[in-house]
Amino acid sequence: MDRAMVRFIRYRLLRAGITLLLFQTLLFLMLQAMPGDFVSTLIGLPPPLRRGLRAVMGLNDPLWQQYLRWMRDFFTGHLGTTFRFPHQSVGRILWSLAPRTLFLFLPASVLSIGLGYGLGRYLGGRRRPWDGASLTLTGGAIVAATSFPPWVAFLLVQIFALRLGWFPAENVLRTSRWVGVAVPADTVILWLLGTGALMAGSFYLLGHVTRWHQRRTCLRRVGAIALIGGAVLAWYLSGWGLLALDLLWHLALPLTTVVLLSFGEPMLLMRLATLQVADEDFVRAARAKGLPPQVVRDRHMARLALVPVLARFLIQLPFVMLGSLVVELAFFWKGIGRELLIAIDAHDVPVVMGIFSVVGTLMLLAHVLLDVLHAWLDPRVRTAIAPGMQR
């Protein structure tokens, strides 16, 4: 790692820190400007009690004291104390809600980017005269049909939950199945996520190990069946199988909604990127070498086109979490997005600040990571942005 790189990272981190500070100050001022406060939302309290509550919560302190207190709480990771429940830190609330939000959005992100990648690759690889018009129609139809989030959720609930009754319409789990179960749902969710990550890793390893083998298709199929069977068997033997099934059953509709809402963008980007790569010399060389078109498409074009798609998706990931607040609300999914909306309505300033700050920090980290990766791959970027250099 050379000196320019170190200086670039230091500069980028410093800028991210300043941004975070400004962001929090602005957010704090905006929330303070809201009319009324938490105590004024409680109905039927006698005035002395109101005064007492305000004093206990520190709402009477001057603004700068409240601001400094918030800053201290943020940097110690405690994130302040919520107004609605006694002695409960915002950090604890967020930790307890994080598994459910991740349970919805990690698989949804992976699925939507996978779907967008596959479809975009397919569309980008096809170039026949009539494709233009049909693509316009299908692309426009997909964008149109999935552009209004509450509507997609509403439609899925109406058809698959209320008419057909195949899936539950709301909530994360069926309460009656979990009565008397010692293990908390969040633990099962975390184990499920772990299983998913393990499976993804094993599939990658399987593909990598059998890469040069003569009968790799057969080997991969056998391996895949063994892996899936093993996972199912392990869950069955653990005794939590039915509980996990219940969670997955409830996941089906919200997951479908988020995937439907977010796979269009990667798909169109991927198609454009594949088309742009199609005229590069190395693609022509691969084709001239006599490789089948499918291999050229998958091995040579798609790999290069994936980079911008992944970059855009990484940047949008925290946005996806906040933006699909609508999905959480529509399905009564008790996650962070729904908590944010409830907190806004209740004037629970610490919770709102906490959620925004955590999401903002994650997003800044994603940006820094992306910039550093970019600079690492392209030396021109380092010298162009780092201070003290001629632009």
Added chain:
Amino acid sequence: MGRRSGRKRWLWLWRVLGHPWGVAGLLLIGLFGLMALIHPLLMATVWNRAIYHPLVGFDPDAVPHPAPPSWQHPLGTDPMGRDVLSQLLYGARTSFLVGTVAGVITAILATAIGVTAAYAGGWADTVLMALCDVFVLMPPPVILLILGLLLDLNGLSLAAIYGLLAGLGSPAIVLRAHALSVRVRPFVDAARVAGGGSLHIIWYHLLPFVVPFSMLFLTFAASGAVLSEAILSFFGRTQIRLSWGTMIWFTQITFRWSPAREAWLALLPPVIAISLFCSAFYMVGRAIEETSLEPYS
């Protein structure tokens, strides 16, 4: 700068018309514009105000409401007995207002900040970009949810706030990058050597390159603002009296208790209208992005 180059600067506009998505999107936008324009005319000539008024109209002959489509009400009536077609046409006006105002504010703000930062450089650049970095972290729909408690959001104020939040965020950063990439090209130096002032260079050399990208962000902000308006209205967070979002909100509230076929019919038109409106702007944006990435070529 003669007349020829002046005309050449706007060539990209024609190229958008050569792209199927651009044509489709512009046709759709034109259709919605026609819808917004035709409503006052219909109200003044054909439609009886007492029956067809989008807010207080009621048809006593068509009970029970919501009524299915008929010759009197081509799209049926909503649960309160108001004509859906009339509401749909009236809602086009709100959506047009919201979309246009938000889009124009976003484009102007982002272009001004991006070009200023790129041209001035130094401290102005640093300060402006630090500001933009902050606003990138503020997704407009979520901030609007908070501000919905603070202000009485009507169509205009919602659009203005959306434009402000969106224009200060990532569009400004992207436009600055594009403006910067032109600023370092040799012809800018040549223009300066030839005696061109700052305003001349910005107007004739930076802006023609940046404006297609501003238009791109204009279309994206327009559809984003209309969607935000619909989502906020859907959750009952705005003071807008009638828009497509409030139509859906109102119908689906009554829908919970009477999931009748007629209610589905009252729900579909605004949903289809919102989807088509947003995708029209999206299509035009895509067409701009795919046809005019390089206006000097």
